[in-house]
Amino acid sequence: MEIGIIGATGYSGNVLYSLLKQHPQVTKINLYGHQQTNSTTSYLDEEIPSFQGEHLPLQAFNAEKIMAENDCLFFATPAGVAKQLATPLLAADFPIIDLSGDFRLKDPAEYSKWYQQPAASAEQLAKAEYGLCEFNDHPTAAYIANPGCYATATLLGLAPLIIEHLIELKSIVVDAKSGVSGAGKKLSASSHFSFINENAWLYKLNQHKHIPEILQQMQNWDDQVQAVQFSTTLIPITRGIMATIYAQLKPGITPKQIDDVYRKHYQTKPFVRWRSTELPMIKNVTGSNYCDLGYGYNPATNVITVVSVIDNLLKGAAGQAVQNFNLMWHFPETTGLPQLPIFP
Amino acid sequence: MEIGIIGATGYSGNVLYSLLKQHPQVTKINLYGHQQTNSTTSYLDEEIPSFQGEHLPLQAFNAEKIMAENDCLFFATPAGVAKQLATPLLAADFPIIDLSGDFRLKDPAEYSKWYQQPAASAEQLAKAEYGLCEFNDHPTAAYIANPGCYATATLLGLAPLIIEHLIELKSIVVDAKSGVSGAGKKLSASSHFSFINENAWLYKLNQHKHIPEILQQMQNWDDQVQAVQFSTTLIPITRGIMATIYAQLKPGITPKQIDDVYRKHYQTKPFVRWRSTELPMIKNVTGSNYCDLGYGYNPATNVITVVSVIDNLLKGAAGQAVQNFNLMWHFPETTGLPQLPIFP
Amino acid sequence: MEIGIIGATGYSGNVLYSLLKQHPQVTKINLYGHQQTNSTTSYLDEEIPSFQGEHLPLQAFNAEKIMAENDCLFFATPAGVAKQLATPLLAADFPIIDLSGDFRLKDPAEYSKWYQQPAASAEQLAKAEYGLCEFNDHPTAAYIANPGCYATATLLGLAPLIIEHLIELKSIVVDAKSGVSGAGKKLSASSHFSFINENAWLYKLNQHKHIPEILQQMQNWDDQVQAVQFSTTLIPITRGIMATIYAQLKPGITPKQIDDVYRKHYQTKPFVRWRSTELPMIKNVTGSNYCDLGYGYNPATNVITVVSVIDNLLKGAAGQAVQNFNLMWHFPETTGLPQLPIFP
Amino acid sequence: MEIGIIGATGYSGNVLYSLLKQHPQVTKINLYGHQQTNSTTSYLDEEIPSFQGEHLPLQAFNAEKIMAENDCLFFATPAGVAKQLATPLLAADFPIIDLSGDFRLKDPAEYSKWYQQPAASAEQLAKAEYGLCEFNDHPTAAYIANPGCYATATLLGLAPLIIEHLIELKSIVVDAKSGVSGAGKKLSASSHFSFINENAWLYKLNQHKHIPEILQQMQNWDDQVQAVQFSTTLIPITRGIMATIYAQLKPGITPKQIDDVYRKHYQTKPFVRWRSTELPMIKNVTGSNYCDLGYGYNPATNVITVVSVIDNLLKGAAGQAVQNFNLMWHFPETTGLPQLPIFP
Known part of the structure; x- marks a missing residue:
């Protein structure tokens, strides 16, 4: 071709x-x-x-x-x-x-x-x-x-929870971290090495362009979805995104069910690696087309945390x-x- | 002396x-x-x-x-x-x-x-x-x-909200990012340059030792506090902590009140700089004893986000x-x- | 197989x-x-x-x-x-x-x-x-x-000069810079992120183990070679080596000849890219098996500088x-x- | 005042x-x-x-x-x-x-x-x-x-050798490494984080503006000085310069004499720390007004190497x-x- x-x-x-x-x-x-x-x-x-x-x-x-x-x-x-x-x-x-x-x-x-x-x-x-x-x-x-890159990391992390109606929709918080290449090669004060290096900056709070595509897809999965809390923080790396997703479980949902549901959705998908309670880091996927996912549950707050990492350019x-x-x-x-x- | x-x-x-x-x-x-x-x-x-x-x-x-x-x-x-x-x-x-x-x-x-x-x-x-x-x-x-370093960043960020009873306590999520010096000079696989560089790693999910002192102090301010959702992510910098704090406002609380309350609590404090809706970045405080704070409000989710940054060693x-x-x-x-x- | x-x-x-x-x-x-x-x-x-x-x-x-x-x-x-x-x-x-x-x-x-x-x-x-x-x-x-990694970068940079007898052998100085992965995953004070980050350290002056293989190969090319001045400086990157090679040209040798000789030696070699007077940087080769080479000549000192870069792990x-x-x-x-x- | x-x-x-x-x-x-x-x-x-x-x-x-x-x-x-x-x-x-x-x-x-x-x-x-x-x-x-920053690091490193006529002037090679802040806050392709990070780049070969002031001062010390071989390599740090200086000793000069001469010239200078055979690294001086100096001698090549480090902004x-x-x-x-x- x-x-x-x-x-x-x-x-x-x-x-x-x-x-x-x-x-x-x-x-x-x-x-x-x-x-x-x-x-x-x-x-x-x-x-x-x-x-x-x-x-x-x-x-x-x-x-x-x-x-x-x-x-x-x-x-x-x-x-x-x-x-x-x-x-x-x-x-x-x-x-x-x-x-x-x-x-x-x-x-x-x-x-x-x-x-x-x-x-x-x-x-x-x-x-x-x-x-x-x-x-x-x-x-x-x-x-x-x-x-979009943020959308991919976030949606793959959220999908089983939304599709299977496991979480309180209003409790979702996404705290995404990204490397600098996500903003492209355009020059700006915030792409200057001396600005980014040894720094972290929450540069877009509920303002990133990928929010509407995340919402659109979530609503395709569950029409009860109304909004998502979404922030993007620049960290001093070139490549990689980590989306850290927090949500409260619906009454009666157990961590075991969470594990099962992710496994079910992704076991046949060659580019998603479900790591269960082992939380992935960005370097687990850099240079590959993988999205790695892991989770943890906090009984004291009833919050599930899902970590989703990808190489933003792959x-x-x-x-x-x-x-x-x-x-x-x-x-x-x-x-x-x-x-x-x-x-x- | x-x-x-x-x-x-x-x-x-x-x-x-x-x-x-x-x-x-x-x-x-x-x-x-x-x-x-x-x-x-x-x-x-x-x-x-x-x-x-x-x-x-x-x-x-x-x-x-x-x-x-x-x-x-x-x-x-x-x-x-x-x-x-x-x-x-x-x-x-x-x-x-x-x-x-x-x-x-x-x-x-x-x-x-x-x-x-x-x-x-x-x-x-x-x-x-x-x-x-x-x-x-x-x-x-x-x-x-x-x-502790995480406790300082988190408590200074949360204090006015807790003391003045402005937020739903069960909705609090703290996503903290830290440089590597926070773990001291002890050698470990996770302090190796080739591991940390170009990486981000959520290394402690609801498991960091600073959680109990955060809770103890929050409970001093409001005995209704029961738990806090708290994660710590290592990023490739030597110095600095950013605590990103999410919480839902109580009914009737306005963003303007939030601004006023932070101003009131910190205006006489020489080492806390309230930046209002300008979100601080780590490099705003590196090398100083400042804690810089800023916030944003999302009407779609009723979530306030507070960003608190400090130099972890200062x-x-x-x-x-x-x-x-x-x-x-x-x-x-x-x-x-x-x-x-x-x-x- | x-x-x-x-x-x-x-x-x-x-x-x-x-x-x-x-x-x-x-x-x-x-x-x-x-x-x-x-x-x-x-x-x-x-x-x-x-x-x-x-x-x-x-x-x-x-x-x-x-x-x-x-x-x-x-x-x-x-x-x-x-x-x-x-x-x-x-x-x-x-x-x-x-x-x-x-x-x-x-x-x-x-x-x-x-x-x-x-x-x-x-x-x-x-x-x-x-x-x-x-x-x-x-x-x-x-x-x-x-x-070895340093030997590869250095020898590919030096080869045409030695083989064709273009430089004063006693004037050779090699100043090599390397990322941290070259030292392997072993833990040491000098692999700690907080030590390497924002730092540069000449860690081995005429003491690196790759010196004898460099000399052995140079002597295979020209038995007049007796020694090489060779230093290795750690810089805060994970991957990559740059060997900066300095030498005085023999009387009568012109920069044009240098260019020709490198071209002749490497034009059929798929993994060496001769860049002539464009000096390569480490990121030109990261993730590839290339060795990129470039040079410059200083008429005021009669010194030729050759820059050789490789990905040390490739x-x-x-x-x-x-x-x-x-x-x-x-x-x-x-x-x-x-x-x-x-x-x- | x-x-x-x-x-x-x-x-x-x-x-x-x-x-x-x-x-x-x-x-x-x-x-x-x-x-x-x-x-x-x-x-x-x-x-x-x-x-x-x-x-x-x-x-x-x-x-x-x-x-x-x-x-x-x-x-x-x-x-x-x-x-x-x-x-x-x-x-x-x-x-x-x-x-x-x-x-x-x-x-x-x-x-x-x-x-x-x-x-x-x-x-x-x-x-x-x-x-x-x-x-x-x-x-x-x-x-x-x-x-200038490069001039300061280089001249403090060379001064005793030139003033006391200890080295062959034509053999001097200076390989200087610098952080990105040296180029100021101006935006350019080469100050972009994604360009500099995980990279090293010899950006000026015998072309840096600080060369003429280095020469002028060297000639004040010894009018036999005619030229200096001088290259500047950008490394992914914000602050700091390391000038690595190579030169052949004149006949009869011993390493011990080198040590003595540096000690003599700098022992009363509060901001120069002579480290003798311990080579300084950039992080030894970051954030201070110090210039740290160390040296090594190679009997096989008769070359002395002097390492000079400063914080370029201090x-x-x-x-x-x-x-x-x-x-x-x-x-x-x-x-x-x-x-x-x-x-x-």
Whole structure:
């Protein structure tokens, strides 16, 4: 298959390129920029020195040409780009996996509110499918909206509790910690090494853009869900997310039931490792497509704590995108995905 | 004044020595080890190369000699040491500030349970005063039990909410993040650089030794308090604690009231900086004795989030110990304490 | 092929296991410990939580059984182990790739001096081949001594200069910087996070064990080499080595010649990327088997500076070991080796 | 005394403000910006949240007003600012300590070449004195040019060797490592956390602006000096510089002589700690005004290695500036300077 990537020079795009390059079903990768014309041609290895030798041109965006040259296209672009470029591709039902947030929310008003810009039309949004792989393993749409990194870690951690109605919905608190690569390579005072190093900063309290997709998915599972308490704290690491989830158990629910339910939901899922009462750490999954989960129960407070960790650029972005690609094309789900975390 | 320190070669002891050396009321510092006899004499600058030039001997422990030579004594020792050595000093009502956990809990059974070793006697424990300075600014005991680092950050963050009965007590969740120096210089797999770096690890879920002192103090403020949900996550920094505190407001309480109450409690406290809706980060306080506090309110969940940050070795250990020393001896509270955080 | 690994629970062993698991020619991996008997059996995923799911037993060491079960064996063991266990394997000319230093030096006296323990016999040492792949790409011995991490970075950086006699040998200065994983997972004061973080430490000045293998190889290239000035500085990263090499050019040698000579030596080598006057950084190679090289020339001092970077656990250990495995078994040199560095 | 600071919101300015605030001879600090007019007034604590409570206005620059209000002025400004603003202050011989590079070089052509902008006039430059305190402890000029951070570490490490003619001048190689704060708070791709973290980068090979001031001072000590080989490598720490200096000893010079000469030159200097054969690490000096020095000798190569470490924002900037202030005003040299490094 020939594959196109728009946005290969961003962090998620770098990782996506690396994965697809080793994917046994991919014979050629074509790279495109956001613009319809390029004044000069640049090359991947010039933009990303680590990729010296990968001398692929970054071509101008041209929907017709892209559809002619490729079997499938990935958007690894900042918010706002895919929705501007996708119209002809959507109209042709061309196979797309979109790592950005543009087509994750069904309600245009929610998108406008959280992303502070106009949304794609409701009709276009309806064509896209939210690709949380473990709960959407037979995708049918041509357009897959790949979930956000925080959303992936949080939803995989919460899913069995919500689906099985085990917790008091109003008691949920999510305290998520993230590495700096989650914010992309854009320069800002808060990405400066001297700012982040030896620091921790709760940078978004109930304000992160991934909140509406978390809520939308939770409501798909249980329409009683109304809100979620969600904070994101930057810690001085490059890669990784830990979502620490707190909730009170409903009366009569036991820790044993919790353990059983997670086991049931995830035992056939190759990329979720249920660790039961052993709490996972970020380094257990770095460099892999795994989401590791563990839990603890406090009888004094009746609170269950679930810890969910992922590599934000793999399971939280490019890895899950390749997983979606495999599901879309009916390849084995693990094809082309690195099996083992990097350690140390 | 002449001051003794037991345990100057540990992290808290290092910092304590640095502070006391610059304290204008301290004319001499004498250092002692835990043992009654030394086979050979070692010196501070041999143990701590950063302190080259501070050629003070680490003398054997001798209670009579210590009381004869000093006006006040600091224990900067691991759990279990102070309770073994303090008996003659307590009997003599000798002025002591103890940075360890040995005399913080009033109930010997609680100490035994959390510290996994026998406690000092209830009579001895009764002689000690829990020195959370902002709420104990006129100490009367000769023996001050300096609070733990997590306890300081958490209690200063929770105090106005508990004292003024503003929150649903059963809804409290504390998600605390800490640097590695909090665990001291002891070697362990989890202090290895390659383990901690690029990682985050929830290492103690409802199991940290500082929980009982947090509860004891909260119960002093409100006897309805029964439990607290408390987790501690190690992040790859050397110094600093962030306690993120979540709780649901009682019916009718407004965010404005929250702001007012914190302002009221802390406006005269030189080492607490209330930042209102600006959430503090760890680096705002590193190298200083400040505790910075900020908050946010989520109308969708009725949850207030309070962020409390300290330098665990200063406000969480040696800095608060000097603050207690100042209060005990009626020096201005800020004497000898560095005023400004290190930045960057 | 079935492959045995002795020492899979160390850092190099972890990485080696990950690589071999994805190697298309490897059908089964068998793991062994250093001891002839195990009181209880442990499993890889119990020892290395990141490898949850890799439930392979760590079997006792038994040379006969190992030779019967495997086609090739890797030692990923600390210094001193291979030389104790290898005798029957050497006698049988069993294919071995040894990541430790035990069989790198030809002179037993040099080994004893630098490793502070008895060496293997000169006869045994003579059977082993020093596997610096780019300069030993047709190995003939059954026993390959895989080079040390510092040696690999330094030798690949120096090789063209020495082989082509371009520099004043007495002027060579190597200032090497390394991450902490190079010292393995052993606990020590100098591997403590609070010690390494925000620090840099020249820990071995002309005392590193890799010096004699560097000299031995340089002398193979030019018997006029007598000594090398070599220092190793620990920096707060987990993975990576940068060897900064300084030397004065011989009279009449031009920078252009330097560029040409590196290009000539490395243009056909898949794992060495010559960057000419663009100096590489560690992150250009992390997670890959690449050695990246760049240079600069100072006309004011007549000094050429060459910068050589590798991932110490890949090109400096397990990656080069797999490269040696490929060469030994006549597989394409890049088989099973990750092609692209991790970025960011 | 009343003191003015221009540029208090940069990193060096932050530290300078902290130091002067605790200086017993300073009664008031006045802050100024670079501009002659401010459209709106900002305040120090608004610009630097860590300094909450330090509510000082950043006033517009006005030379007459500054001279009227202050006894001494510090420039903590980027290159190019002081030379533009200083003319009336120089004309009045107003006491100035300039942390920037504008007045360090005597030769305007050298400044233009290295700083890529026009220099102050030779007459103005002649009025300034290069304030390397340990070798200029009786300053006589009104205008002190505070040395650069790399220059301070390198010159203090080289001084005894050059002054006493102990080494072959052409053999000198300086391999300097620095933390990220040295480049200031300006945003750039190379200050991004995800770029620097887990990385090392030789960013300037014989191209750092501090080279000409190093050479100028070395030539003051020995007019035979012609050039210096000098590279700067960024490592993932916030603060600190290590300059590793290599040179061949002249015939007949012994290591013992080296030790004696360093001891002789520095034994009366409060801020230089000679550690002899114990090599210092960056963390030995962080947070202090110390420069620690150690050395080793390699008989196989006849090379002496000297390691020099400083905190780039203290001894390499604001700390040395206060030391110069003390020398200028005949206060004890250590007045107002923190005595002990931060550890851990």
